[in-house]
Amino acid sequence: MEKLQLDIWSDMLCPFCFIGKRNLDEALARFEHKDDIQIQWHSFQLAPYLQYDATIDAHQALANHKNMDYLQAKQLNEQVAQMAKHAGITFNLDQMKWANSYDAHRVLQFAKSKELTHALEDRLFEAVFVKGENISDKDTLLTLAVEVGLPKEEVEQLLYSDAYGEAVNQDIQLGGQYGLRGVPFFVAFNSISFSGALPPETFLEALRDIHSKWKASTMEKSTLSGESCDIEGNC
DSSP: OOOEEEEEEEOTTOHHHHHHHHHHHHHHHHOTTGGGEEEEEEEOOSOTTOOOOTTSOHHHHHHHHHTOOHHHHHHHHHHHHHHHHHTTOOOOTTTOOOOOOHHHHHHHHHHHTTTOHHHHHHHHHHHHHTSOOOTTOHHHHHHHHHHTTOOHHHHHHHHTSOTTHHHHHHHHHHHHHTTOOEESEEEETTTEEEESOOOHHHHHHHHHHHHHHHHTTOOOOOOOOOSOEETTSOO
16 A cells, blocks of 8 residues: 655754654654654755864854854753753753764665665764764764664765765755755655644644545645754754
8 A cells, every 4th residue: 555655854963853753753653554654754954064173062063053152052052952851862962063964864865775764864863962973974974874774885885985965965955845944844745744843742633634634635735833943054
């Protein structure tokens, strides 16, 4: 039987994408028809020109990115960390590393062929926000990819080439065609879109509504919104 496809655009540097994924996972665990859902992850970059700087912490990196002072950036990070706690995630603010996500997205594109994108997304989010790992470092990415079951040799070849770069760009362009203005961004069977780190209960309601429309083959438009990072990298 054909699956109901749920397309998700996210970036590993987006805290609301991580929170949203955990909330969605909780909703899916409670959803009566979860076996009908097929999730397809898509790439998006909030900070495509970001370069990892080991001399500054996550608060200064955010301050530089958003052009604000250090204390304000630290306060924002701490506020988001409190939101994450409600989703069962403990952010490690002292160890968090802001690093370019492009190579991580290329590995994610490869993971689609192995049906391991959901596991890889979760591990990459954990790397950034919980374990303080540098996702722009090729050795680190290789280790993370192998952890979720991707073949070491193929990932290593990918990382030292430009493979899947075009797929990353195509995902970003496709998101724009759907009207993406921030991440996380969701599109169900090419018609119903919603965005943000919605609470589990709201995700569950949305899944039930979407599934009902899918079963009835209706394509009504609907919108929901929650906390998100906009396309200019503001969270």
